[in-house]
Amino acid sequence: MARRFAISPHEYIAFQKYVNHSINKKLPGIIYINGFHSEMQNSRKVTHLINFCKNNNIDFLTFDHYAHGLSSGSFTDIFNVTIGRMYNDLCKIMKHETTNSQILIGSSMGFWLSLLVALKGEEQLRNRISGIIGIAPAINFTENILKEAKEKGLFLDESNTMSDCFYHRQSKYSPTGTYPISFHFLQESRNHLLDLRNLGSKIKLPIVLLHGKLDPDIPYEETLKLANALKSDLNDDVNDVKTILIHDGDHRLSKEQDLNLLDKEIIQMVNRFNK
Structure with missing residues (x-):
């Protein structure tokens, strides 16, 4: 059952939480963070991870971003639907x-x-991150979306672009066939871009x-570039960056075989602390 975490007197983040009540509290918990326009309700990954964590006595937390799912807010509230807002909400819910x-x-x-939490979060949050799994x-x-919008003739003059302009991007995941993405969302996100040159x-x-490898939204080659950036020569343990390409995998990776593979990687990461 979803609960509410108050961000302000009139705003809240809806979340689901499972707490392991066994005596083994050395194991790290899991926080699952959805993507853009994704929700915890009716999510195969969320349902699977809740059951997985219960069966393995692991704490679990997931939530809906602002304006997503059961959380407060609307995509018409363009100045609050930002990468910065979502990052801050993640920090708050992790902290509390x-x-x-x-x-x-x-x-x-x-x-x-x-990655933003691992790089820019408060020290006490950064120190509590045991590992990260990217799906x-x-x-x-x-x-990429801003470039795509400009190719369609939108947002060409950023200095004169009204901040309340929207790009209604086609998506097979949307029940209406499109997702509204504001220019302000794309513009604000530039405050949080990650430089691959010094990431590792x-x-x-x-x-x-x-x-x-069949992801139609984010080419898998982008993850190969990311992996190489994380394996910087300055990184003490390059073997701690593992890349798995799934030959018949799509963007969501929610098929049973995909979820079973995710389970194996979680167990391997958790077992570092189960000694």
Whole structure:
């Protein structure tokens, strides 16, 4: 059952939480972070991970981003639907709803948000991240959407573009056939773009990247570039960056065989602390 975490007197983030009540509290918990326009309700990955965590005595937390699913807000509230807002909400819910170490599992945009916490979050949050798993990672994806919109004749003059302009992007995942993406969302996201040139020297965590070779939204080659960036010569343990390409995998990676593979990677990461 979803619960509410108050962000302000009139805003809240809806979340689901499972707490392991066994005596083994050394194991890190799991925070699952959805992608853009994805929700925890009716999500095969969320349902699977809840059952997986219960069966393995692992704490679990997931939530809906602002203006998503059961959380408050609307996509018409363009100045609040931003990467910065979603990053801050993730930090707040991690800080107030978890206490032990955590493995962050970020799907698509969720992986971008995970890296932002590992790079820019408060020290006490950064120190509690035990590892990160990316499912079809989509860091800096807003730049590709902005380029796409401009190719369609939108947002060509950024200095004169009204901040309330929307790009109604076609998507097979939307019941209406399109997703509204505001110019302000794309513009604000530039405050949070990650530079691949020095990424590996700043992150020293076990990282697993899962990507489908049939992903129509984010080419798997982008994950290969990301993996190489994370394996910087300045990184103490390059073997802690693992990339898995799934030959018949799509963007969501929610088929049973995909979820079973995710389980194996979680167990391997958790077992580092189960000694």
